[in-house]
Amino acid sequence: MTQTVMHLDDTDSLERFDAALDALEGHLKRVFADDSAEADRAVLAALQEQVRVLTEERDRLLTDLEAERARVQRLKEANEEVSGRLEGVMGALKDMAPALQD
Structure with missing residues (x-):
């Protein structure tokens, strides 16, 4: 399975x-607190269910985001290690180059 990397500001999106x-939750709380509201209870219950689903999805997205951040950190560390090793090899080759030309 191929994953596409998107360059989005995840903090802003979250x-x-x-x-x-939060705005939806606040609105629902106001609607349910108003005893004189004539809104259809089935519609309000559906909205509550949507809030629950959105909350669960937000939690899943946050978990996925944290996992991706950890993965990015591991990749950065691996990149630094490989870069350091390559620099060491290149330095050794440069040191050996004059001896090979003699």
């Missing part, structure tokens, strides 16, 4: 998602 979810 903050926007959280803000939208």
Whole structure:
């Protein structure tokens, strides 16, 4: 399976998602707190279910995001290690080059 790397500001996206979810939750709390509301309870229950699903999805996305951040960190560390080894080999080859020309 091929994964596509997207260059998005994940922090901004997560903050926007959280803000939208918080706004929806706040609205639902106000609707349910208003005893005189004539809104259809089935519609409100469906909205509550959507909030629950969105909350679960946000939690899954956060878990995935943290896993990807950890993966990126491991890749950066591996890159630094390989770069260091290559620099060492290149230095050794440069040191050996004059001796090979003699």
